[in-house]
Structure formats: structure tokens, C-alpha cells
Amino acid sequence: MxxxxxxxxxxxxxxxxxxxxxxxxxxxxxxxxxxxxxxxxxxxxxxxxxxxxxxxxxxxxxxxxxxxxxxxxxxxxxxxxxxxxxxxxxxxxxxxxxxxxxxxxxxxxxxxxxxxxxxxxxxxxxxxxxxxxxxxxIPIVKTLREGLAGNSIERVYGILNGTCNYILSRMETEGLSFEACLAEAQKLGYAEADPTFDIGGFDTAHKLAILASLAFGTAVDPEGISVEGIESISLADLQAADELGYRVKLLGVAQRSADGIEQRVHPSMVPKTSAIAQVMGVTNAVTIDADAVHELTLAGPGAGGEAxxxxxxxxxxxxxxxxxxxxxxxxxxxLTSLPRPPMRLHQGGYYIRLSVEDRPGAAAAIAKRMAEREISLESIVQRRRPGTIASGAVPVILVTYATHEQTVREALDAVVADGYLAAKPQLIRIERE
Structure with a gap:
């Protein structure tokens, strides 16, 4: 020996x-x-x-x-x-x-x-x-670097921060506010006294930068990641997601596109039928889409001394x-330095929640702005939820078919300029299987 x-x-x-x-x-x-x-x-x-x-x-x-x-x-x-x-x-x-x-x-x-x-x-x-x-x-580094060496990877994405997943899980299952769940996470030691690094998505971004390098053979580039946190997620969003067949998760996503390698961290709606949607609490999970194994999901404890x-x-x-x-x-x-396309070039489906003032012409104006930019809508839901939206306003939820983010944001800017909204629009990307 x-x-x-x-x-x-x-x-x-x-x-x-x-x-x-x-x-x-x-x-x-x-x-x-x-x-x-x-x-x-x-x-x-x-x-x-x-x-x-x-x-x-x-x-x-x-x-x-x-x-x-x-x-x-x-x-x-x-x-x-x-x-x-x-x-x-x-x-x-x-x-x-x-x-x-x-x-x-x-x-x-x-x-x-x-x-x-x-x-x-x-x-x-x-x-x-x-x-x-x-x-x-979770042995994700060895899986990407060695276990899948014979695969070409198209996308790697996952729940990489247990604090955020705990907060979103508690909000969904117990109907608690974001602030209440964050306070509980801090009490249990899942979140720091200053939780910005976790809930702002920055912890996930650091981890995603490493995964993207391993998956695509690129230099680590944390500055090339578009980052959004979960601070704006409300109970209204989680309830709407549930009715539409989705769950909201903070995801780190790296994927090939026609413009290079997308790297993004943001709240996403994922189908309830997906493996990643079943991951609750402080657990982490990573899904890999590759040509030979197709879809592979690894889940387990993402933090803690023993793990x-x-x-x-x-x-x-x-x-x-x-x-x-x-x-x-x-x-x-x-290691290459492939282009990092900005989020405006991202293409996918979107959930949009609008707080629309209850007056003539509002619905027609919104429809007009979407049509002007050729945004096709999969569904439109209008429903009052007491206590979740500004008085005198009606919640309108739109779900789009695949479109470019820049197009969606331009349409929403136009809707805001029309003056029919009582609050800032909520936009959540949909990550389909």
C-alpha cells in the first residue's frame, strides 16, 4: 500500500x-x-x-x-x-x-x-x-465531465439553490407570502441574514457558469449570464401556474441556440409532469438533455455539511x-468563447400577469399591442382574486406561444404606455419539456 x-x-x-x-x-x-x-x-x-x-x-x-x-x-x-x-x-x-x-x-x-x-x-x-x-x-460535475463524455449536450438546467426552492415550495403548498417564507428560511438557517445572494439568483448564476463550461466546452463566463431572482413572485403567480398545469421554480439554464450558448437564471414555469417540477423543499436537481441519453435528471441534497x-x-x-x-x-x-446571446434573443413561451384598470377599451388595447407584434396567445384568463390586486383593477393572465423576448417586452412597454395598467406587468418564462 x-x-x-x-x-x-x-x-x-x-x-x-x-x-x-x-x-x-x-x-x-x-x-x-x-x-x-x-x-x-x-x-x-x-x-x-x-x-x-x-x-x-x-x-x-x-x-x-x-x-x-x-x-x-x-x-x-x-x-x-x-x-x-x-x-x-x-x-x-x-x-x-x-x-x-x-x-x-x-x-x-x-x-x-x-x-x-x-x-x-x-x-x-x-x-x-x-x-x-x-x-x-449530487455528482453533477463528474457526470458532465466524465459520465457523459460520449454525448453532445443541448441543454443543462436545474434547481441549484435550496433556499429559493424552499421558499417557492412553502408559498405554493401553504399559501404563505414570500416575506413569511423568507423569514422562516432564515430562522431555519437556510437563508442568510442578508439573503440577496440566494434570492437574487447570484448563487445559482455562479453554479450555472461552472455547469455551462463543463457541458459545452466553453470558458467560465459568469458575466455572460442574465440573472433575475424570485423577489417579484407572488401567490397570485403560483396559483395561476397551478391552474395552468405548471409550477414556478428558480432555474439556471444553459442551452445551445442559433446565436450561441444561452446562460440565464430566472423564475420559470415548468410543467407539473416534468421531473424537475417534483423537486420540493431544499432539494436540488439538474436535468441534462443530450443526444445519446436524451433526458437525465439527478436530484438530491444541494447543501448541508454531510452532503x-x-x-x-x-x-x-x-x-x-x-x-x-x-x-x-x-x-x-x-475551451472556446462562444457568443452569449442577450435575453432579448431568447425564444419561448411566456406567462404575463397584468393588473388592468376596469374601464372601456383596456382589453382591446392589450389585444392590439400583442397583435401588432404578431404574438400568438395560447390562453387568456380574466378573474378577480380578492386581496391580490389593486382595487378597481382586474387580473388578466396571458400565456403566449413561442416568441422572442424582445417582442414580448416591446408589446408590454406599449401596453404600459397606453395607461390601462394599475401595476407593473409580471413576466415569467415558460420552460417546456
Missing amino acids: QRPLRVGIAGLGTVGAAVIKLLDRQAEALASRVGRAVIVTGVSARDKTKERGIDLSRFVWFDDPVALARSEEIDLFVELIGGADGTALAGAEQALASGKPVVTANKALLARHGMRLATLAEEMSLALAFEASVAGG TASAIVADIADIARGVRSAPFGLPVAA
Whole structure:
């Protein structure tokens, strides 16, 4: 048996502590599977005195994670600090420069500096592994990079943020407001005190940037993603979706189009019959449309100490075996920079909710504006819902057939200019199977 693989862990929060506990619990089985012992020898965190449920006296303590990264006490650096820059980036760069492979769960770091780190890893012939950076315990990175290597992928999309899925699920099933569900998510620890990163769609965007690179062989480009959050979703939208046969989910979508690779994050209506629609609560799910396997959906825990630790230990095991893949599936030089078409070029169906003033000519004006731009309507629903719309106004719901987003937005701008609306229009894209 080879000599032990010595692991250094920077960051001992929920995930870091869970990694140590999992390595302890699976020590014998893991050694048998990879052909060598895997042991933690060095750790670094902000507070050495904090209670974590683990015995730190077994490890060499480093106040500075960069010092841990360069230390001769370790063979592998596990970065669990978080954040796109600072010591997370400095530690990862130092480890690679010192000849040590890196495992990270840091999607923000990879979204901003993934190409830079992957280039350094290639130059040093080292592994840069990040299974835990997207969808927690779901093995989506290995599935895209290795499991589907024989496929041409047309679309990858999914629920990549458990906080948003929890909020939308509670709103739908219990009829609670967005604000009430967000407060409950914060109380349960699913959402931060400042939840903007989650509910604004930015967390999902970082993860989507990584998935798009793996799926399409493109350079990671978080700036090319159109991002919308779930703050504007109301109970009226969820009730309408239910009646129309849909559920509302915050999706990250990357797909081929005639104009390049679309990358978008936004609330979407998905058919209730789809696999992704069945995913409720804090669970994550990713669906891949490919030529050989057709549609493949993976679902599971997208966050939490144990689930994330599972993905991290899987990467550690690969490195212990000597497995090393190009981090993003292809050498960095082979990754392309395909066009990122703006959302105005997106083509699909749309749900539109209008708060229309109850006066003559309003309905005719709306129909005229849609017809002027050749927008075909699949359905029109007009119904009063007490307490959900401005007084003196009528809720009108339109569902369009496939059309361009720019066309829809131009029509809505014209409707607003006509002066018949009592509130801002609501627009939700429909993601069909």
C-alpha cells in the first residue's frame, strides 16, 4: 500500500468539520477503495477555540491558510474558506504553486478565477477538483465531465439553490407570502441574514457558469449570464401556474441556440409532469438533455455539511487514486468563447400577469399591442382574486406561444404606455419539456 495521503483543510465551519468526521468514519473503507490511507494532518480556521465536535489536537494548526497551503505537512489542500478572492484564492494558488492538488467547494472562486486556477493546475500537472461546488451531494460535475463524455449536450438546467426552492415550495403548498417564507428560511438557517445572494439568483448564476463550461466546452463566463431572482413572485403567480398545469421554480439554464450558448437564471414555469417540477423543499436537481441519453435528471441534497462533505471526499478519493482530469473537461486552451446571446434573443413561451384598470377599451388595447407584434396567445384568463390586486383593477393572465423576448417586452412597454395598467406587468418564462 502507498504512503498515506496527507490532507490539509482550510475552513472548519459546518462543511469542514463534516469532512473530518466523514474521513474518520470511513477511514478503513476509504483506504481499501483507494489503496492508501487518507489522513488529515493540518487545519486552519479563524478561531481555534470554537467548539466543532472534533479533536483538533491531532492536527497541526495554522493561523494562516496560505501557510497551510505551502506546508510540507500536507500533500493535498482542501479550500473551504469561501469567497471569490482573499485567502481562498491566495491559498488555492499557493497550494498549486507548491505542487499540491486542490479540492474546493467554492463556486464563487471558480466562477471568477476558475480559468486562472485551471491553467496553473495544468502547468503543474495537478488536480483541481470541485464536485462540491455545484448542487452539494449530487455528482453533477463528474457526470458532465466524465459520465457523459460520449454525448453532445443541448441543454443543462436545474434547481441549484435550496433556499429559493424552499421558499417557492412553502408559498405554493401553504399559501404563505414570500416575506413569511423568507423569514422562516432564515430562522431555519437556510437563508442568510442578508439573503440577496440566494434570492437574487447570484448563487445559482455562479453554479450555472461552472455547469455551462463543463457541458459545452466553453470558458467560465459568469458575466455572460442574465440573472433575475424570485423577489417579484407572488401567490397570485403560483396559483395561476397551478391552474395552468405548471409550477414556478428558480432555474439556471444553459442551452445551445442559433446565436450561441444561452446562460440565464430566472423564475420559470415548468410543467407539473416534468421531473424537475417534483423537486420540493431544499432539494436540488439538474436535468441534462443530450443526444445519446436524451433526458437525465439527478436530484438530491444541494447543501448541508454531510452532503457537501460527501462530494469533497469523493474528490479526495480520486486524487488518492491518482485520477486527474482537466478541471473543466478540456485543456484551458481548448475551451472556446462562444457568443452569449442577450435575453432579448431568447425564444419561448411566456406567462404575463397584468393588473388592468376596469374601464372601456383596456382589453382591446392589450389585444392590439400583442397583435401588432404578431404574438400568438395560447390562453387568456380574466378573474378577480380578492386581496391580490389593486382595487378597481382586474387580473388578466396571458400565456403566449413561442416568441422572442424582445417582442414580448416591446408589446408590454406599449401596453404600459397606453395607461390601462394599475401595476407593473409580471413576466415569467415558460420552460417546456
